[in-house]
Amino acid sequence: MSGDWVRPGQALIWVIWIFGAIIEGAMAGSVTEEPHRYTKLGWVQGKQATVLGRLEPVNVFLGIPFAAPPLGPLRFSKPQPPIPWDNLREATAYPNLCFQNLEWLFIYQNLLKVSYPILGMSEDCLYLNIYAPCHANNGSSLPVMVWIPGGGFETGSASIFDGSALAVYEDVLVVTIQYRLGIFGFFTTQNQHAPGNWAFWDQLAALLWVRENIKYFGGNPDSVTIFGNSAGAISISSLILSPLSADLFHRAIMQSGVAIIPS
Helix, strand or coil, X not given: CCCCCCCHHXXXXXXXXXXXXXXXXXXHHHHCCCCEEEECCEEEEXXXXXXXXXXCCEEEEEEEECCCCCCHHHCCCCCCCCCCCCCCEECCCXXXXXXXXXXXXXXXXXXXXXXXXXXXXXXXXXXEEXXXXXXXXXXXXXXXXXXXXXXXXXXXXCCCCCXXXXXXXHCCEEXXXXXXCHHHHHCCCXXXXXXXXXXXXXXXHHXXXXXXXXXXXXXXXXEEEEXXXXXXXXXXXXXXXXXXXXXXXXXXXXXXXXXXXXX
């Protein structure tokens, strides 16, 4: 040391600097990871994001198909199983919105003073997003929460609800789903040719996908809570009553809406 001493104040500054460098390095390393997960349809590659106030990042998988695109002869019909893929599927971009009137989304955005991601719009919209704590993997068996968005069955999207904070703060997997809206979700001829309620069939298909695949992301398929607001809550009350949803979820949270609400 040749007689030189470090003052207490300087030592504290060095400790803070070194600690900050370690944290920054750990954070930088974590957000560059590209999580890969197996599904029964093929492998997907997600991305990592950070949440304010938490050191552990969250794994994000966007735009995973839970049904085949409802196009052409599949329009106005029950959702069909998704098409498997051979190569690694990139799940890092938000899926298209289902066809809808965007005016209400803009109204919500202005009222809540938030910025929604820029999204395309297409009939090819039966996708879901998954938000999982970084440590979640096959065998973690964390509780699962599936968000069914509202919007009067005329507007809404899985991608305007970011589940990152809920996932990392509560140590759960969050899944946000989409379903067909408006005429695409409810057109009916009131006979066997087009009995209708396609939106509810889409929700069932999404829940079935979760049942069959969420364990590969670290979720427990036997501990699934569905929750939603407005039309999402109305959907949930309908799913509770339907025998078709047996074993697909185990708890429900309805926020402002039930199926028997007067119109």
